[in-house]
Amino acid sequence: MTNIAISATRLDVQSCIDWAMSPQSGGIDVFIGTVRQMTRGKAVRRLEFEAYENMALHEMEKIAIAAASKWPVDKILIHHRTGSLEVGEVPVVIVVSAAHRDAAFDACRYAIDTLKQTVPIWKKEVFEDGAQWVAAHP
Amino acid sequence: MTLTILAFGVAKDILGGSSVRLDSDKELTIGQLKSELERSYPELCRLTSFAFAVNNEYAGAEQVIREHDEIAIIPPVSGG
Numbered sequence: 001m002t003n004i005a006i007s008a009t010r011l012d013v014q015s016c017i018d019w020a021m022s023p024q025s026g027g028i029d030v031f032i033g034t035v036r037q038m039t040r041g042k043a044v045r046r047l048e049f050e051a052y053e054n055m056a057l058h059e060m061e062k063i064a065i066a067a068a069s070k071w072p073v074d075k076i077l078i079h080h081r082t083g084s085l086e087v088g089e090v091p092v093v094i095v096v097s098a099a100h101r102d103a104a105f106d107a108c109r110y111a112i113d114t115l116k117q118t119v120p121i122w123k124k125e126v127f128e129d130g131a132q133w134v135a136a137h138p
Numbered sequence: 139m140t141l142t143i144l145a146f147g148v149a150k151d152i153l154g155g156s157s158v159r160l161d162s163d164k165e166l167t168i169g170q171l172k173s174e175l176e177r178s179y180p181e182l183c184r185l186t187s188f189a190f191a192v193n194n195e196y197a198g199a200e201q202v203i204r205e206h207d208e209i210a211i212i213p214p215v216s217g218g
């Protein structure tokens with residue numbers, strides 16, 4: 001079972017975990033992305049996230065389906081934020097429940113690694129003295 | 139035909155808006171569209187890379203564009 005969303009408002013980690021609970025599951029693996037203060041020695045004021053929403057949802061669903069076909073997991077949730085986020089806020093939550101922990105850890109790792117490679121979402125780092133789109137230029 | 143190309147992230151800055159229109163009197167492939175855009179917006183060539191999506195799927199250079207396809211420029215993604 002999958003639960004995919006893109007949200008312009010705060011992600012509620014506890015309700016993400018509650019959704020993944022199931023009597024068959026022996027464990028839940030959770031990845032919470034957080035906005036880091038420093039990047040390459042510079043202080044970040046905020047991150048601005050933009051998504052190509054229809055395609056991003058489609059790619060996130062593909063990741064969840066692929067993870068569920070690779071590992072014996074019960075439920076997979078992938079939620080991502082858009083908009084402006086300050087240090088300590090949460091841009092992404094991934095929750096995987098499974099009967100046994102290996103599958104939950106592996107599927108969760110796969111989901112965040114693949115999301116970073118394929119899902120059309122972009123972040124702009126805003127500093128005191130300017131801003132830049134991450135990974136745009138070599 | 140007139141194509142509308144959606145732009146996101148750094149591509150939106152380079153194209154000067156969230157979409158651009160492009161008229162073509164012949165059928166175009168994604169590869170040909172890429173060359174057209176690089177000619178009109180040379181700054182695209184300075185990006186690490188950029189891909190295209192057609193109707194919400196990544197598209198290869200050989201893919202032929204149809205009249206009502208939804209086309210998007212996908213600069214390097216950086217979610218998470």
